[in-house]
Amino acid sequence: MPETHRRPASNLPPLSLHIPEPRYRPGDTPDFGDIEVPAVEATPRPGEATKPDAMRDMCYGLVRVLDFDGQAKGAWDPKLSAERLRAMLRYMMLVRAFDDRMFRAQRQGKTSFYMKCTGEEATSVASTMAIDRADMCFPSYRQQGILIARDYPLIQMMNQIYSNRGDHLLGRQLPIMYSAPEHGFFSVSGNLATQYPQAVGWAMASASKGDSRIATVWCGEGSSAEGDFHSALTFATVYNAPVIFNVVNNQWAISSFSGFAGGERTTFAARAVGYGIAGLRVDGNDPLAVYAATQWAADRARTNNGPTLIEHFTYRAEGHSTSDDPSAYRAAQEASAWPFGDPIARLKQHLIALGEWDDAQHDALRAELDDLVKTTQKQSEKLGILGHGMHQPFETMFEDVFEEMPWHLKEQCDQMLAEQEKKFGPNWKPE
Amino acid sequence: MMAGETQTKTMNMIEAINSAMDIMLERDPNTVVMGEDVGFFGGVFRATAGLQKKHGKTRVFDTPINECGIIGVAVGMGAYGLRPVPEIQFADYIYPGLDQLVSEAARLRYRSANDFICPMTVRTPFGGGIFGGQTHSQSPESIMTHICGVKTVIPSNPYDAKGLLIAAIEDNDPVVFLEPKRIYNGPFSGYYDRPVEPWSKHDASAVPEDYYRIELGKAATVRAGEAVTVLAYGTMVHVAKTVIEEMGVDAEILDLRTLLPLDIDAIETSVKKTGRCLIIHEATRTSGFGAELAALVQERCFYHLEAPVERVTGFDTPYPHSLEWAYFPGPVRIATALEKIMKD
Numbered sequence: 001m002p003e004t005h006r007r008p009a010s011n012l013p014p015l016s017l018h019i020p021e022p023r024y025r026p027g028d029t030p031d032f033g034d035i036e037v038p039a040v041e042a043t044p045r046p047g048e049a050t051k052p053d054a055m056r057d058m059c060y061g062l063v064r065v066l067d068f069d070g071q072a073k074g075a076w077d078p079k080l081s082a083e084r085l086r087a088m089l090r091y092m093m094l095v096r097a098f099d100d101r102m103f104r105a106q107r108q109g110k111t112s113f114y115m116k117c118t119g120e121e122a123t124s125v126a127s128t129m130a131i132d133r134a135d136m137c138f139p140s141y142r143q144q145g146i147l148i149a150r151d152y153p154l155i156q157m158m159n160q161i162y163s164n165r166g167d168h169l170l171g172r173q174l175p176i177m178y179s180a181p182e183h184g185f186f187s188v189s190g191n192l193a194t195q196y197p198q199a200v201g202w203a204m205a206s207a208s209k210g211d212s213r214i215a216t217v218w219c220g221e222g223s224s225a226e227g228d229f230h231s232a233l234t235f236a237t238v239y240n241a242p243v244i245f246n247v248v249n250n251q252w253a254i255s256s257f258s259g260f261a262g263g264e265r266t267t268f269a270a271r272a273v274g275y276g277i278a279g280l281r282v283d284g285n286d287p288l289a290v291y292a293a294t295q296w297a298a299d300r301a302r303t304n305n306g307p308t309l310i311e312h313f314t315y316r317a318e319g320h321s322t323s324d325d326p327s328a329y330r331a332a333q334e335a336s337a338w339p340f341g342d343p344i345a346r347l348k349q350h351l352i353a354l355g356e357w358d359d360a361q362h363d364a365l366r367a368e369l370d371d372l373v374k375t376t377q378k379q380s381e382k383l384g385i386l387g388h389g390m391h392q393p394f395e396t397m398f399e400d401v402f403e404e405m406p407w408h409l410k411e412q413c414d415q416m417l418a419e420q421e422k423k424f425g426p427n428w429k430p431e
Numbered sequence: 432m433m434a435g436e437t438q439t440k441t442m443n444m445i446e447a448i449n450s451a452m453d454i455m456l457e458r459d460p461n462t463v464v465m466g467e468d469v470g471f472f473g474g475v476f477r478a479t480a481g482l483q484k485k486h487g488k489t490r491v492f493d494t495p496i497n498e499c500g501i502i503g504v505a506v507g508m509g510a511y512g513l514r515p516v517p518e519i520q521f522a523d524y525i526y527p528g529l530d531q532l533v534s535e536a537a538r539l540r541y542r543s544a545n546d547f548i549c550p551m552t553v554r555t556p557f558g559g560g561i562f563g564g565q566t567h568s569q570s571p572e573s574i575m576t577h578i579c580g581v582k583t584v585i586p587s588n589p590y591d592a593k594g595l596l597i598a599a600i601e602d603n604d605p606v607v608f609l610e611p612k613r614i615y616n617g618p619f620s621g622y623y624d625r626p627v628e629p630w631s632k633h634d635a636s637a638v639p640e641d642y643y644r645i646e647l648g649k650a651a652t653v654r655a656g657e658a659v660t661v662l663a664y665g666t667m668v669h670v671a672k673t674v675i676e677e678m679g680v681d682a683e684i685l686d687l688r689t690l691l692p693l694d695i696d697a698i699e700t701s702v703k704k705t706g707r708c709l710i711i712h713e714a715t716r717t718s719g720f721g722a723e724l725a726a727l728v729q730e731r732c733f734y735h736l737e738a739p740v741e742r743v744t745g746f747d748t749p750y751p752h753s754l755e756w757a758y759f760p761g762p763v764r765i766a767t768a769l770e771k772i773m774k775d
Binding site for chain 1: 463489490494495497499500502503504505506507508509510511512513515527530531534535539540541542543544545546547548579580582602603604648691692693695
């Protein structure tokens with residue numbers, strides 16, 4: 001050991017390094033009894049123009065609307081019509097049906113990768129429904145609910161997942177890295193939290209032009225550790241940007257629990273405190289609470305009262321992606337033991353309690369959505385699946401690096417085309 | 432060289448760069464200029480002096496000291512439809528923003544198949560010769576040219592700086608515009624112990640006051656010659672010229688002006704004519720842009736070469752403070768290489 005690493009002789013106690021460790025590992029029986037669940041009526045609803053320092057408690061509490069009996073209560077109840085609630089339920093169920101089908105498609109070898117958002121559907125669907133359709137969304141990779149809540153054609157999502165002939169991204173992006181400008185959905189990166197400062201820039205641009213549109217952005221609690229997250233919050237507070245920051249705290253970043261992003265010490269909503277922006281901590285499995293909090297933040301942003309950070313306290317019920325095996329690092333029963341239940345089940349329960357829904361309708365809707373997804377999948381697969389045939393002309397590989405192709409890319413493109421001809425013969429054409 | 436009938440004014444590089452931004456702010460309501468200290472103060476090198484007063488605070492403004500934020504925010508502004516011109520105060524500070532540049536700005540058009548573009552121009556002063564030490568002297572151009580999807584531009588005089596910067600701002604792809612700060616106020620002979628010559632004594636300081644552009648991707652022949660081709664850019668163009676004139680070598684000097692896309696035709700034509708090629712840059716040697724140039728010349732002109740391609744570069748050390756002039760690829764290093772290449 002080098003001299004500098006040796007403990008000097010002294011009577012001070014030895015220092016110790018803390019390495020966070022989740023409470024439950026495979027084989028353990030999880031018990032989340034110590035998670036504080038405040039009563040629905042206990043959380044006040046400050047006015048949208050409230051100064052951040054007067055609402056710090058919101059960062060440590062929990063915005064709730066639905067109690068566990070399916071009743072909507074308290075100051076945050078957005079009082080949505082039954083029709084709107086059914087639309088919300090339908091969107092969330094469609095997300096789940098889509099996820100199940102596409103996960104299976106990956107397992108069947110039809111594509112390389114997929115990511116589900118099971119248990120987190122409310123954090124994108126309800127959130128998107130609470131803002132205007134013209135507002136701009138900067139998603140992370142688990143916000144397929146945005147596209148579905150904005151009625152983006154399912155077939156286009158599938159074409160992208162299959163990188164097939166219908167994929168308007170020309171097979172360039174990993175599955176689920178959608179882009180849909182007409183639906184206010186920014187191109188998904190794959191690098192984490194890079195969308196955070198970009199959303200702030202978009203919001204700043206909107207404000208500088210006297211526009212009325214706002215920006216909204218998502219990341220996971222894990223990637224809130226990225227520098228980009230903190231850059232974004234700094235810029236947002238400096239320029240009072242009309243932006244909503246969503247941190248979907250689903251407890252797990254692949255195999256790293258939220259403690260590795262600082263979750264053992266404080267809440268993620270409390271990151272807002274240091275930046276002097278409004279923070280709300282929300283039951284992310286309560287679609288009405290997510291809706292209400294987002295609506296509050298949108299009203300705040302739209303009236304020049306600045307940004308809001310919303311922590312959606314939720315649970316990632318399945319693996320990080322098709323490449324993940326959560327049974328290797330966490331207790332199997334965590335999802336079922338999660339004290340806030342499942343967002344779809346809770347909204348269903350609420351609609352039934354209102355007398356606006358029943359089990360038969362629910363089952364029929366599920367069957368209808370499964371069928372819709374299945375039918376769409378068949379249409380999409382007619383345009384090809386990944387790894388079976390060639391779906392894009394080879395030269396598209398070199399297009400769009402720049403607006404106009406410079407000489408060196410033209411040369412490389414010619415080289416590649418010659419390679420393909422050598423391999424497949426002179427009569428070869430891409431499918 | 433002059434654009435139409437427009438009136439010219441004697442400008443140094445700072446004034447020419449300022450004029451380019453002034454014109455673009457005037458012509459295009461979507462152009463915004465931002466960066467550390469660029470607003471009220473007008474920038475630490477004065478490149479944005481007076482622009483905030485003239486165009487307003489929402490068009491020209493200060494930013495937090497956060498390069499990741501500066502470039503990331505500019506990407507979002509571009510997605511909205513603005514044409515941001517962020518300044519990174521020193522090229523040495525660009526690294527915290529590199530992910531936003533490499534993975535986001537540069538790839539946005541490609542990954543979204545033209546759904547979104549990034550018409551951003553990152554201006555940043557680079558290079559040594561001002562006693563800036565290791566964190567205010569670096570030349571990171573080869574890091575930029577290694578990114579696919581970014582254009583890299585380096586002017587060497589006021590006239591080019593204005594025309595190239597306007598073209599860069601109007602370009603619909605991200606451009607890194609590297610400004611050789613040693614020559615902001617006057618061309619540099621390479622002799623640090625001689626009096627500094629102001630731009631006003633140089634032809635290229637006659638700058639049209641109005642709009643004009645110089646196409647990206649085109650080199651300029653600074654001096655025509657038959658004996659050897661010298662490839663240089665930025666500050667080194669002037670140092671090379673001084674040495675060549677002192678030695679009386681009939682060299683052809685190409686000022687590359689844009690490193691990517693590179694003017695390969697100009698390089699190939701010149702080297703095939705002269706049969707010799709000397710490459711000069713201030714950046715560190717290993718994996719520097721000179722390596723790319725040497726490879727291209729070898730690939731395209733091998734049977735015309737009468738001597739091995741030579742590189743004159745900075746050394747592979749951090750840029751030292753007190754020993755700056757021992758690091759800088761000055762007249763001695765250039766003359767030695769020229770003698771060698773002419774002897775072979």
